[in-house]
Amino acid sequence: MYPQTLYRKLVASHTVVELDEQNVLLFCDLHLMNEYTSPQAFAGLHEQEREVAMPGQNVATVSHIIPTHPIAQRIIQDPASALQASNLKRNCERHDIPLFDTNDVLQGIEHIIAPEHGMIRPGMVVICGDSHTTTYGALGALGFGIGTSEVEHVLATQTLVYRLAEDMRIRVDGRLPPGVTSKDLILMIISRIGAQGARGYVVEFCGSAIDDLSIEARFTLCNMAVEAGARGALIAPDQKAVDYVFARVADMDTEQRRQALSYWATLRSDEGAEFEVEHRFDAADVAPYVTWGTSPDQAIPVTGKVPAATGPQRSSIEKALNYTGLAADMPLEGLAVQHVFIGSCTNARIEDLREVAAVAKGRRVAPGVRAMVVPGSGAVRTQAESEGIAQVLIDAGFEWRKPGCSMCLAMNDDVLASGQRCASSTNRNFEGRQGRGAITHLMSPAMAAAAAVTGHITDVRKLGGPND
Amino acid sequence: MTESHRIGGIAAPLNIANLDTDQIMPKQFLRGIDKKGLDKGLLWDLRFDREGHIRHDFVLNRPEFANTRVLIAGPNFGCGSSREHAVWGLQQFGIQAVIASSFGEIFYSNAMNNALLAVILPQDDVSRLLDEAHRNSTPLNIEIDVISMEVRSPGMTRPFTLAKRHRRMFLEGLDMIGASLAHKANIAAFAQHHWSRQPWVRDIARLTKHRIDNH
Ligand code: SF4
Numbered sequence: 001m002y003p004q005t006l007y008r009k010l011v012a013s014h015t016v017v018e019l020d021e022q023n024v025l026l027f028c029d030l031h032l033m034n035e036y037t038s039p040q041a042f043a044g045l046h047e048q049e050r051e052v053a054m055p056g057q058n059v060a061t062v063s064h065i066i067p068t069h070p071i072a073q074r075i076i077q078d079p080a081s082a083l084q085a086s087n088l089k090r091n092c093e094r095h096d097i098p099l100f101d102t103n104d105v106l107q108g109i110e111h112i113i114a115p116e117h118g119m120i121r122p123g124m125v126v127i128c129g130d131s132h133t134t135t136y137g138a139l140g141a142l143g144f145g146i147g148t149s150e151v152e153h154v155l156a157t158q159t160l161v162y163r164l165a166e167d168m169r170i171r172v173d174g175r176l177p178p179g180v181t182s183k184d185l186i187l188m189i190i191s192r193i194g195a196q197g198a199r200g201y202v203v204e205f206c207g208s209a210i211d212d213l214s215i216e217a218r219f220t221l222c223n224m225a226v227e228a229g230a231r232g233a234l235i236a237p238d239q240k241a242v243d244y245v246f247a248r249v250a251d252m253d254t255e256q257r258r259q260a261l262s263y264w265a266t267l268r269s270d271e272g273a274e275f276e277v278e279h280r281f282d283a284a285d286v287a288p289y290v291t292w293g294t295s296p297d298q299a300i301p302v303t304g305k306v307p308a309a310t311g312p313q314r315s316s317i318e319k320a321l322n323y324t325g326l327a328a329d330m331p332l333e334g335l336a337v338q339h340v341f342i343g344s345c346t347n348a349r350i351e352d353l354r355e356v357a358a359v360a361k362g363r364r365v366a367p368g369v370r371a372m373v374v375p376g377s378g379a380v381r382t383q384a385e386s387e388g389i390a391q392v393l394i395d396a397g398f399e400w401r402k403p404g405c406s407m408c409l410a411m412n413d414d415v416l417a418s419g420q421r422c423a424s425s426t427n428r429n430f431e432g433r434q435g436r437g438a439i440t441h442l443m444s445p446a447m448a449a450a451a452a453v454t455g456h457i458t459d460v461r462k463l464g465g466p467n468d
Numbered sequence: 469m470t471e472s473h474r475i476g477g478i479a480a481p482l483n484i485a486n487l488d489t490d491q492i493m494p495k496q497f498l499r500g501i502d503k504k505g506l507d508k509g510l511l512w513d514l515r516f517d518r519e520g521h522i523r524h525d526f527v528l529n530r531p532e533f534a535n536t537r538v539l540i541a542g543p544n545f546g547c548g549s550s551r552e553h554a555v556w557g558l559q560q561f562g563i564q565a566v567i568a569s570s571f572g573e574i575f576y577s578n579a580m581n582n583a584l585l586a587v588i589l590p591q592d593d594v595s596r597l598l599d600e601a602h603r604n605s606t607p608l609n610i611e612i613d614v615i616s617m618e619v620r621s622p623g624m625t626r627p628f629t630l631a632k633r634h635r636r637m638f639l640e641g642l643d644m645i646g647a648s649l650a651h652k653a654n655i656a657a658f659a660q661h662h663w664s665r666q667p668w669v670r671d672i673a674r675l676t677k678h679r680i681d682n683h
Binding site for chain 2: 013014016017019020022023025027029030036037039040043048050053054055056057058059065078080081083084087096097098099100106117118119121123124129130131145146147148149150152153156157158159161163195196199200229231249250251252256259260263295313315316319409410411418428430431432433436437
């Protein structure tokens with residue numbers, strides 16, 4: 001048989017009908033919804049008097065508008081946001097769709113709760129009205145974001161009219177140096193290939209450096225592939241992926257596990273399969289990366305200097321520097337921050353928080369800095385508390401919050417004031433993303449923690465381990 | 469003048485690379501449960517300063533651009549968040565087409581699903597249109613014809629391409645969900661077959677939520 005990429009296999013196994021040369025009707029195994037990109041989809045469905053085709057393949061969570069103050073019962077103060085939450089609940093009840101509601105103990109960010117409870121399994125197609133759905137490629141599931149019209153389409157049919165993407169392979173061999181994470185790797189890749197470097201492609205990551213990453217580190221990598229414009233990201237499922245999933249799927253009996261193992265073993269690109277584009281990187285070249293501009297591709301190693309506005313990107317660089325208040329040739333290291341935010345679907349899992357705690361242990365948040373840690377889900381929060389991570393953070397002067405998207409997009413009440421500079425473990429440094437006029441520097445959770453305890457952007461490798 | 473297959477009118481130059489949907493429609497305008505009132509939020513930070521005063525120098529605020537129908541935009545227009553509110557806001561503001569050398573993937577699909585015409589031209593052509601727009605003292609008039617598949621300005625005419633499906637969606641206003649529902653029996657048969665081979669994905673959301681709630 002003709003050698004096929006993993007991506008093509010996933011599309012083929014979910015194609016209900018081929019509509020034309022470019023489009024197929026694609027079956028979707030799991031559809032995730034949130035409170036702000038689904039209301040108009042339900043409204044459209046109701047207007048047309050249509051039913052939800054397969055409610056059990058859909059799940060919803062309140063995550064973007066939810067306050068994260070550490071109080072027992074969370075109440076959404078803003079009336080419009082409160083209406084979004086109650087509207088989601090009503091829609092889910094009406095159509096029998098499972099919901100992680102505002103005060104559900106397991107509530108969290110959609111891309112964190114779905115895999116942590118075993119809802120993402122290799123070989124699935126997973127979609128969501130959210131661009132970071134690419135996250136699930138870490139388990140060999142094809143995930144991608146859709147708009148609200150498409151949310152309505154999925155609700156009504158459990159399928160999507162899907163335009164085929166092209167294949168890109170990114171191979172990363174070698175070893176990541178100590179103190180360097182998959183967040184640094186993906187920031188480096190995006191800075192090299194550009195914010196639209198993977199536009200139109202589904203990217204398959206492979207190579208020894210990828211094999212070495214934990215599943216949670218792979219989530220971070222695939223999550224941010226969309227910041228290079230990718231339509232999807234994939235990593236062929238290996239033993240680590242199988243172990244991760246099997247630890248979370250109490251519903252699968254021995255026979256199903258056996259069946260699944262033999263199917264999942266086929267989920268890899270065949271020898272000789274063709275990719276339209278291939279990139280190669282050496283993991284040894286990666287240093288802690290930090291963004292200096294207003295697009296995720298405007299990133300440099302923390303040891304580097306802010307670029308000058310020259311060449312074809314001149315006007316973009318000028319505009320970005322004007323916004324971030326930086327100038328050519330400035331070092332990023334030593335730049336004072338007023339805020340530190342650790343959270344988001346990119347970096348708010350337990351391993352991320354362990355790294356933050358390792359830096360925070362025995363140290364104090366620097367005077368004049370406000371540092372927040374927002375775990376990605378209720379389960380992550382509980383786990384961090386039982387491991388003693390929460391206490392380390394609290395002792396160090398970090399705010400220990402309830403789960404949600406929070407300051408990743410500042411749609412709840414966690415909003416930065418104009419001119420505040422923030423070291424952030426999130427995924428987007430767009431103008432105004434964390435608050436109008438606020439300046440975001442994307443980096444790894446450990447780097448954000450280092451900024452918190454020193455008060456400025458710091459190469460975490462210089463701090464060494466916990467200070468005890 | 470705009471007929472069903474033709475978009476015509478004032479074209480505003482907005483040459484910003486990677487203009488993301490956070491900027492096209494900021495978060496504070498995403499709190500609704502309907503599509504109303506999004507024209508207000510369009511490009512908010514570019515149209516208004518921090519005190520909420522109008523920025524008179526911004527192109528869409530200039531009186532001669534009051535009836536803008538087309539945006540001539542920078543590359544990767546609409547990258548970032550999937551929010552379809554960006555498309556609804558553009559349309560409510562009166563924009564019927566955006567011309568750029570590339571678009572964010574999800575934005576492009578969202579635009580097509582709402583019949584906001586996203587026209588892809590080579591960057592050289594986009595740059596020439598931008599030049600033309602800047603050179604003239606009066607706003608540039610552009611016509612986009614989806615039958616002849618051409619963009620016309622006073623200074624140039626350029627062909628563009630559109631996938632067959634998208635062209636039909638634009639011209640005929642297809643009910644996409646209705647069209648897919650015509651495959652209902654196929655979808656049901658597909659699901660049965662799919663679940664016989666991968667029983668562990670059937671009802672996955674409901675079963676999982678039920679299991680963890682009862683744990
Ligand atoms: S954490 Fe940020 S990027 Fe992730 S879903 Fe929430 S708002 Fe979107």
